[in-house]
Amino acid sequence: MHSSSTDSQSIWHIAVPTPLHTGFDYLGPVHTPPPAAGVRVRVPFGRRLAIGILLEIKQQAAVEQKKLKPILNLIDVNPVLPPDLLALGRWASDYYHHPIGAVLHHMLPALVRQGLPAVAHTESIWRVAAAGKDLDPASLQRAPKQQALLVTLQQNPAGLAAEVLDAGHANWRPAMQALCDKGWAERASLAPVNTPRTVVQPAFDLNPDQQQALNAVCSNLNGFNRWLLEGVTGSGKTEVYLGIIEQVLALGRQALVLVPEIGLTPQLLQRFSSRLSVPITVIHSHLSDRQRLNAWLSAASGEARVIIGTRSAIFIPLARPGAIIIDEEHDGSFKQNDGFRYHARDLAIVRAQHLDIPVVMGSATPSLESLLNVQQARYQRLHLPVRTGPAQLPHITVLDARNTPAGQAISSPLQQRVRQHLAAGNQVLIFLNRRGYAPIYMCRACGWSADCQRCDAHMTVHRVRDLLCCHHCGAERPLPRNCPDCNLAELFVLGLGTEQVEEYFQEHFPDYKSVRIDRDTTRRKGQLEQSLQLAHSGTARILIGTQMLAKGHHFPQVTLVGILGIDQALFSADFRGPEYMAQLVTQVSGRAGRAERAGEVLIESRQPQHPLLHALITRGYRAFADAALAERQAAQLPPYTRMALIRAEAVSAQHALGFLAALRTQLQSNMQGSPILLLGPAPAPMERRAGRYRAHLLLQANQPRVLHSALQCVPVLVAGLPQRKSVRWSIDVDPSEMF
Ligand SMILES: [Zn+2]
Numbered sequence: 001m002h003s004s005s006t007d008s009q010s011i012w013h014i015a016v017p018t019p020l021h022t023g024f025d026y027l028g029p030v031h032t033p034p035p036a037a038g039v040r041v042r043v044p045f046g047r048r049l050a051i052g053i054l055l056e057i058k059q060q061a062a063v064e065q066k067k068l069k070p071i072l073n074l075i076d077v078n079p080v081l082p083p084d085l086l087a088l089g090r091w092a093s094d095y096y097h098h099p100i101g102a103v104l105h106h107m108l109p110a111l112v113r114q115g116l117p118a119v120a121h122t123e124s125i126w127r128v129a130a131a132g133k134d135l136d137p138a139s140l141q142r143a144p145k146q147q148a149l150l151v152t153l154q155q156n157p158a159g160l161a162a163e164v165l166d167a168g169h170a171n172w173r174p175a176m177q178a179l180c181d182k183g184w185a186e187r188a189s190l191a192p193v194n195t196p197r198t199v200v201q202p203a204f205d206l207n208p209d210q211q212q213a214l215n216a217v218c219s220n221l222n223g224f225n226r227w228l229l230e231g232v233t234g235s236g237k238t239e240v241y242l243g244i245i246e247q248v249l250a251l252g253r254q255a256l257v258l259v260p261e262i263g264l265t266p267q268l269l270q271r272f273s274s275r276l277s278v279p280i281t282v283i284h285s286h287l288s289d290r291q292r293l294n295a296w297l298s299a300a301s302g303e304a305r306v307i308i309g310t311r312s313a314i315f316i317p318l319a320r321p322g323a324i325i326i327d328e329e330h331d332g333s334f335k336q337n338d339g340f341r342y343h344a345r346d347l348a349i350v351r352a353q354h355l356d357i358p359v360v361m362g363s364a365t366p367s368l369e370s371l372l373n374v375q376q377a378r379y380q381r382l383h384l385p386v387r388t389g390p391a392q393l394p395h396i397t398v399l400d401a402r403n404t405p406a407g408q409a410i411s412s413p414l415q416q417r418v419r420q421h422l423a424a425g426n427q428v429l430i431f432l433n434r435r436g437y438a439p440i441y442m443c444r445a446c447g448w449s450a451d452c453q454r455c456d457a458h459m460t461v462h463r464v465r466d467l468l469c470c471h472h473c474g475a476e477r478p479l480p481r482n483c484p485d486c487n488l489a490e491l492f493v494l495g496l497g498t499e500q501v502e503e504y505f506q507e508h509f510p511d512y513k514s515v516r517i518d519r520d521t522t523r524r525k526g527q528l529e530q531s532l533q534l535a536h537s538g539t540a541r542i543l544i545g546t547q548m549l550a551k552g553h554h555f556p557q558v559t560l561v562g563i564l565g566i567d568q569a570l571f572s573a574d575f576r577g578p579e580y581m582a583q584l585v586t587q588v589s590g591r592a593g594r595a596e597r598a599g600e601v602l603i604e605s606r607q608p609q610h611p612l613l614h615a616l617i618t619r620g621y622r623a624f625a626d627a628a629l630a631e632r633q634a635a636q637l638p639p640y641t642r643m644a645l646i647r648a649e650a651v652s653a654q655h656a657l658g659f660l661a662a663l664r665t666q667l668q669s670n671m672q673g674s675p676i677l678l679l680g681p682a683p684a685p686m687e688r689r690a691g692r693y694r695a696h697l698l699l700q701a702n703q704p705r706v707l708h709s710a711l712q713c714v715p716v717l718v719a720g721l722p723q724r725k726s727v728r729w730s731i732d733v734d735p736s737e738m739f
């Protein structure tokens with residue numbers, strides 16, 4: 001192979017998934033015409049084989065050519081990463097200071113990462129047949145495996161892939177065959193896109209604000225534009241999105257729609273497919289690897305005309321990109337908080353710029369970042385100030401909860417109003433963003449409290465499952481009856497969780513059915529849909545839940561919303577705490593009075609005079625945001641400055657802190673004269689999690705350029721630190737949480 005002159009061989013620069021921040025040079029195969037960048041290759045890497053992505057073909061290698069290893073083989077004819085995604089990957093690697101090989105791998109579906117051919121294979125699914133839909137599973141009492149399968153299938157009428165069935169049912173195939181033989185289940189193949197309807201629902205008549213927003217975007221579809229669509233809850237943002245998408249489709253292009261994890265509901269898909277007669281594909285974390293690849297290919301080929309997905313869908317290849325829409329742009333789930341810590345909204349803007357297409361960000365409660373971008377004329381604002389239809393914005397009141405006796409879940413005034421609204425035939429919604437029964441379990445006699453052995457945190461009491469559970473590391477142990485220290489039966493709970501709220505309502509309002517919706521009651525597939533059905537149908541009159549209930553759902557019969565437990569957000573160690581609180585309160589309040597019935601929102605607080613809370617209640621989210629922005633500016637916090645967090649964790653606090661202290665010293669001498677602010681190292685607000693000690697070094701600068709030139713040195717400086725061996729470290733640019 002090396003007999004011919006190596007000089008004629010080209011140098012292929014390859015991104016390999018490693019923690020190293022560079023690409024690697026290899027000798028290209030002889031007699032192979034050079035492929036386009038973005039194809040996969042198999043290469044030797046250390047002692048293993050790796051799958052890499054071709055970044056570019058060079059004439060000169062960084063090291064002596066005879067030291068280079070040859071490429072083993074070329075996997076693709078056509079790039080799996082088209083030029084715009086390759087450019088996005090390079091940009092993201094630079095901006096987030098994450099290794100290019102790791103970034104590009106992250107962008108690919110798992111099967112492509114593993115080297116499988118990037119071609120579609122339809123996947124079999126199993127689903128309940130018409131004859132099995134209403135069958136009572138109890139009739140299968142003698143065949144428990146078939147019974148369990150039937151229940152699963154009934155809960156997932158769209159069908160399930162083998163991979164998903166494998167996870168929940170050991171050795172399920174014989175039982176499935178039996179169900180199929182009886183005609184209760186059937187095997188089908190699943191297309192990555194829906195079959196478009198021939199007749200679609202007509203568009204709603206838009207009000208003047210909606211029309212104006214639609215016109216503004218649609219008269220600028222040929223080029224990069226950033227729009228912030230700010231509309232109160234119920235103002236019809238989705239209708240504007242649909243109007244924009246129709247125009248994009250009319251131009252023969254595709255639309256990419258990013259939604260928060262929690263916003264990807266069957267109702268949303270229903271709404272899109274009933275209005276748009278084109279193939280639509282959906283990308284989310286519950287797809288099997290095969291389904292994900294098929295969806296990815298349908299977008300890359302142009303077959304799927306509308307792509308709806310959560311965070312990672314920003315990396316979907318598009319054959320004919322036309323526009324990117326981000327619903328609920330402020331939502332925290334757009335930020336990835338481990339590994340490659342990117343923000344999908346921010347990457348959407350970069351990608352739209354590369355592609356020269358518009359990007360539309362919608363929210364009732366825009367992030368402070370986006371509002372500042374509007375102020376500074378980087379984004380154009382579109383405003384929907386009124387609700388569509390007859391519904392009025394709800395009236396919001398703060399209830400002083402300081403006088404509520406301990407042991408009483410909700411204040412007496414809230415209880416009274418609940419009674420009145422229920423008596424009038426309406427539904428009430430009680431929001432508390434904390435699941436479980438109570439966050440603290442203590443002994444009255446000796447002061448013992450149930451703490452996690454691996455985290456600096458209390459364990460949450462879960463009465464239903466009879467467990468203590470750590471919400472930070474997932475540790476569980478049985479709920480003790482007597483104190484583990486003094487053995488007395490003096491244990492009591494402190495604080496409130498959704499389980500306890502549910503118990504309270506069952507006790508005090510026994511005549512009304514309640515439903516609780518949080519991560520505990522929706523763990524099994526299909527449970528969420530069942531619970532939502534109880535809520536939508538009006539069967540359940542009292543709806544209790546966490547943010548799962550707060551976002552994106554329409555409950556037209558809800559006229560009273562009670563909000564509990566917001567005080568901790570006001571005094572959070574995280575400077576973004578109040579912003580998240582205000583967004584959540586506004587979202588939850590938006591659940592009230594959506595139909596003809598006027599709504600009322602009651603917020604319990606022990607800090608009823610808090611200035612930010614006061615601004616939010618009396619003058620609305622925008623007034624809150626103005627006040628919060630002023631506070632951020634005065635304190636020199638983002639979005640007025642740029643931040644990056646260097647995190648380290650180790651088996652001891654000294655290791656984590658010592659590593660960051662050494663890094664700080666190096667950075668300081670390297671960045672002399674630079675206007676960068678280094679804060680710390682300091683222990684993380686929750687120092688110990690899952691048995692490891694965590695510390696932070698905070699970098700802050702007024703100019704992104706300054707911050708990035710400092711971060712650029714970090715990998716090199718770390719490589720020279722002997723302390724690096726005992727820590728795991730990472731860079732988080734624009735961190736969205738400080739824990
Ligand atoms: Zn005790």
Ligand SMILES: [Zn+2]
Nearest residue numbers: 452455470473
């Ligand atoms: Zn824990």
